[in-house]
Amino acid sequence: MKKISLFILILFVINSLFAQSETKELIEIIKTNPGVYVDVVVNSKPEVQKLINDCSIERWDVKNSNEKFIVKIWITQLDVQKFIDKNIPFSIDWESIDSELLSPTLTMATTVAQMASWNRYPTYSVYLQMLSDFQTNFPDYCRIDTILSNTTKNHKILAAKIGNLNDNIQNKPAFLYSSSMHGDEICGYVLMLRLIDYMLNNQSDPIVSAILNSVDLYICPLENPDGTFPTNNNSVSGSVRSNAAGYDLNRNYPEVNQSQMPTTNIAEINAMLQFIQQKSIIMAANFxxxxxxxxxAWDYWTTAQLQHPDRLWWIEIGDKFYDTLRNYSPSTYFNDEGGVTNGGDWYVVDGSKLDCLNYYIQCRDVTIEISSVKKTPAANLPNYWDYLYRSLLHYVYESALGFSGVITDSITNQPLEALVFVTSHDNNQSCVYSFLPSGKYHRPIKSGAYSVTYSAPGYHSKTLPITIFSDSLIIQNVELVPTNHAVNESFLDPYITLFPNPSSNFIIVDDHSGTTALKVYTIFDIKGNKIYESTNSEATITIPLNNIKSGIYFLTLKIENQLVVRKFVKK
Ligand SMILES: [Zn+2]
Known part of the structure; x- marks a missing residue:
């Protein structure tokens, strides 16, 4: 017995000595590297969840073998001490540092010409040149926007706006693709550039042409340039997960479940949040x-805890994304968790981008994991493009489906910023708003019959039924009546007719409600200027229009607290 105890004691001492040396090594590595991966072995899913709550872990890096869980954790200077304090055994993943030498497959393009076959990674300067060339060569269809002009390591976060830029259509549904917020997950970096290139050079492809004309598409190929190029702008071999300060960008977005969006001082995140709101982006995906x-959605909740109101819509469009790529990829590709999953059902994470965007700023963002190897060998990039590009294109067009329309003031016809709320369906996070200057709103939603309430401060709300079909867009324009026009449309409205419309020299207003009360007739022009008013109790009156310019006008007819509004056109 004693012998065995002694043996265990010796083993324990060796183990802890080993752990001490591993800890020392970890501290040394962190001093000279942006970060490092370590592997930890735990025995149960709850233990994995606990690690995920505290550390920077790609959920899909948790491997299950022989009833043990091997968890790969990204450690930076920010959290190294916290990790050491946990006092758990770990082993350093040496391949994750000095990877410059160990990644001969990450062939770089040092000129734009070398990107011709899309089987290389562009250096940072080639990347900038490519974006600039797209804009120069296709000025009517591509504009480069700046999301963040200067990161800690003097990089830019940029987005190409792709669409018909000269059609003067305001507030098309805006969609954002972005890649590599984890700087070492770089397959999407090249695929996004290739998507821009493909769309600009294949404008007659029906799906491309549909997007160019009906969507404002933004593509940000490099969302965390300090992570992708932490020390050397000419190689992605040394790319790391976190930003320059050591933050995991997909774990540090403002947390959900607060009454107001918490603030953050991480520049990449603030810039992205601002950009999405400024451009009124309604749908997004990050690669x-x-x-x-x-x-x-959600990453923070499991399906059992909280379902997103549009969960079935997401499953439907996720399945479409999956079904399309299934036809063009090996059967082994894109099958983790069955290909389509709620984030929290795998492991719950806090501070993810998609949760924040969905919860606080009405942007329907998803995470798409496109390559099991984070640093995809450059020679394989064309394969991934071929698997995915059709899915990528069709997915963008989902933002132009569902129902949409323009919300205006019923008196002045001015566009309004209004809330569009699907009754018995939306909760506060899933509603949409109409945008100025156009008053347009866009509500992608699963097919079905709904009741929709439109409301804005200072206006009477209006609830209307709508039926949505698969793969189609229903237009529902809505006029809201100002509250200072005390209105009870239901009583008088059906009895009032106005004709002829369009009219030329006069209009006739007929009231067959039988009321003998005094009625005030007022005509407003489209800007809300009053240009005619009279008071009358007759059932039928004729209003001369000889002195009125051609255009759109509104006639209001008021009896006590009843208001009826009619739009007419003077030829
Ligand atoms: Zn990631």
């Missing part, structure tokens, strides 16, 4: 590596 799947 990752390390797994292959489509991950919809």
């Amino acid at each position: 990752h590596g390390g797994a292959e799947l489509y991950n919809y």
